[in-house]
Amino acid sequence: MSLNNWQPVIGLEVHVQLATRTKLFSSSPIAFGAEPNTQASEIDLGLPGVLPVLNKEAINHALKFGCAINAQISEKVIFARKNYFYPDLPKGYQISQLDDPIVGRGSVEIKLDEKSKIIGVTRAHLEEDAGKSIHDLYTNNSAIDLNRAGTCLLEIVSEPDLSSAEEAVEYLKKIHSIVTFLGISDGDMSQGSMRCDANVSVKKPDDQELGTRTELKNINSFKFVEKAIIFEIDRQIKELEKGRKIVQETRLYDSKKNLTRSMRSKEEANDYRYFPEPDLIPIKISEDQINDVRKNLPELPDIMKARLMKSYDLSDENAELVTANKETASFFEDVLSYEVSPKNAVNWITGDLFALLNKNDTNISESKVSPKHIAEIIQNIEDQKISGPSAKKLLEIVWSEGGEIQELIQNEGLEQISNDDEIEKILDEVISENQKQFEQLKSGKDRLQGFFVGQVMKKTSGSASPQVVNKLLKEKLSK
Amino acid sequence: MKITKQDLKNISLLSKIKIDEERSASLIEDLESILTMVNKMDELDTSKVNPLTHPIENTQTLREDIEKKDIEREKLQELSKEKDSGFYLTPKVIE
Numbered sequence: 001m002s003l004n005n006w007q008p009v010i011g012l013e014v015h016v017q018l019a020t021r022t023k024l025f026s027s028s029p030i031a032f033g034a035e036p037n038t039q040a041s042e043i044d045l046g047l048p049g050v051l052p053v054l055n056k057e058a059i060n061h062a063l064k065f066g067c068a069i070n071a072q073i074s075e076k077v078i079f080a081r082k083n084y085f086y087p088d089l090p091k092g093y094q095i096s097q098l099d100d101p102i103v104g105r106g107s108v109e110i111k112l113d114e115k116s117k118i119i120g121v122t123r124a125h126l127e128e129d130a131g132k133s134i135h136d137l138y139t140n141n142s143a144i145d146l147n148r149a150g151t152c153l154l155e156i157v158s159e160p161d162l163s164s165a166e167e168a169v170e171y172l173k174k175i176h177s178i179v180t181f182l183g184i185s186d187g188d189m190s191q192g193s194m195r196c197d198a199n200v201s202v203k204k205p206d207d208q209e210l211g212t213r214t215e216l217k218n219i220n221s222f223k224f225v226e227k228a229i230i231f232e233i234d235r236q237i238k239e240l241e242k243g244r245k246i247v248q249e250t251r252l253y254d255s256k257k258n259l260t261r262s263m264r265s266k267e268e269a270n271d272y273r274y275f276p277e278p279d280l281i282p283i284k285i286s287e288d289q290i291n292d293v294r295k296n297l298p299e300l301p302d303i304m305k306a307r308l309m310k311s312y313d314l315s316d317e318n319a320e321l322v323t324a325n326k327e328t329a330s331f332f333e334d335v336l337s338y339e340v341s342p343k344n345a346v347n348w349i350t351g352d353l354f355a356l357l358n359k360n361d362t363n364i365s366e367s368k369v370s371p372k373h374i375a376e377i378i379q380n381i382e383d384q385k386i387s388g389p390s391a392k393k394l395l396e397i398v399w400s401e402g403g404e405i406q407e408l409i410q411n412e413g414l415e416q417i418s419n420d421d422e423i424e425k426i427l428d429e430v431i432s433e434n435q436k437q438f439e440q441l442k443s444g445k446d447r448l449q450g451f452f453v454g455q456v457m458k459k460t461s462g463s464a465s466p467q468v469v470n471k472l473l474k475e476k477l478s479k
Numbered sequence: 480m481k482i483t484k485q486d487l488k489n490i491s492l493l494s495k496i497k498i499d500e501e502r503s504a505s506l507i508e509d510l511e512s513i514l515t516m517v518n519k520m521d522e523l524d525t526s527k528v529n530p531l532t533h534p535i536e537n538t539q540t541l542r543e544d545i546e547k548k549d550i551e552r553e554k555l556q557e558l559s560k561e562k563d564s565g566f567y568l569t570p571k572v573i574e
Contacts, residue, residue: 022544
């Protein structure tokens with residue numbers, strides 16, 4: 001994509017589904033994938049005469065986020081009605097916030113190519129989610145499932161401080177890691193726990209004002225955020241260079257075709273007629289309450305990363321890998337609690353374990369290999385009781401069959417043979433079978449050394465100690 | 480305050496109320512007179528008054544995050560004319 005001296009200006013609106021047990025204004029449960037409408041009570045259906053009662057935990061979660069990004073917290077939280085008609089919004093309005101959002105101005109730091117950049121967060125407010133409309137089930141009807149209606153959302157709005165698709169992805173990853181470390185959301189984008197709209201415009205460096213922006217909807221993965229924004233920047237530049245104007249509109253990202261297209265129907269009479277929600281009186285947030293949340297904030301990813309680098313001498317890259325999300329970070333710390341080398345722990349988790357997780361299309365919270373398993377495998381390698389190849393084999397066995405590491409080493413015969421006599425016997429066998437090569441090695445063809453070690457490993461199914469084989473081979477050569 | 484035909488059309492769209500073309504002139508007149516009455520309030524200087532969102536000074540009582548499993552879908556769906564397999568059905572709405 002050629003920018004041709006145009007500067008992209010991007011702001012993101014991220015909707016985070018909060019990890020509460022019940023909805024924002026009702027006691028209905030919110031389990032994902034329940035039978036249609038079994039989690040939609042009178043309140044969620046908007047029946048006449050019902051009243052919303054605000055969930056305490058949702059307020060706490062929002063306060064945690066506010067404290068984590070050093071934001072101003074509103075002393076008085078006011079809800080507002082946002083009015084529009086759609087079948088999956090049975091009340092005809094969404095209870096949201098307009099003025100006095102619970103979280104005011106704050107900021108997060110992102111890193112790209114070793115460079116840090118501060119991204120402003122304009123605000124974050126609480127609102128209820130809508131239900132789901134399913135259009136392809138019936139020929140003449142839309143099917144409405146209101147299980148999601150009323151679920152707690154935190155909408156986090158950034159300043160237009162992002163200047164590339166890559167920065168937008170880094171910002172989104174940052175928000176993801178903050179909310180998952182805080183434990184206020186599972187952050188699962190595939191289940192819609194985190195959704196993202198992007199406001200995109202382009203301008204020339206000398207332009208005082210921002211260009212006309214479009215709003216991209218329906219972006220539900222880190223990959224699509226990047227692709228949708230890249231497409232839209234390119235589209236806008238091409239339009240402007242043809243002398244056309246950008247229309248301020250909502251555009252839908254189509255991930256299958258990788259393009260954005262206009263949603264004209266949304267443009268008609270876009271007026272939500274906000275007014276203060278008369279059914280909820282203002283919520284006062286005291287200084288004590290904020291201090292209490294701040295005091296009990298869990299360790300955040302940046303702080304944890306710095307701590308890991310300092311206490312375990314991890315590289316920036318390794319520390320970044322294990323603090324990428326909360327689950328990996330706790331897995332790592334659990335492995336370390338068995339007193340193994342941090343470097344080995346990082347290597348085994350981000351190398352072989354991640355490969356296994358990828359192969360099985362799952363994530364670390366679903367891992368069939370426990371931190372204890374990994375720790376014991378590392379301990380056995382550190383004590384030279386098993387070889388690297390055996391350890392890999394062991395990991396695969398634990399994944400598919402489970403079991404105790406010590407027992408598996410015994411039962412599968414994976415114990416490393418470090419006994420000199422035993423290895424020497426096998427080495428002698430290999431030499432007698434490969435007399436010619438041995439003579440060549442003796443006369444200086446050094447690269448054959450690997451061949452002999454390899455043959456011994458093969459005969460012992462990888463359980464011989466390579467160090468011992470090398471040592472014995474050298475002794476034989478000098479004889 | 481002036482109301483244009485386009486304003487009236489937008490109001491009709493937002494409120495989902497169909498307006499007969501022949502009534503639009505008299506409706507515009509009514510709406511303008513309502514707005515004139517409402518705008519009367521703008522004559523008051525409120526620059527030193529904090530916005531009042533609710534007349535009660537108390538703080539909102541909050542609810543503990545505990546599930547209630549008392550949703551009776553079948554009973555609630557008796558209120559709805561069209562439903563199937565647990566879904567509520569509406570005329571087809573598609574973007």
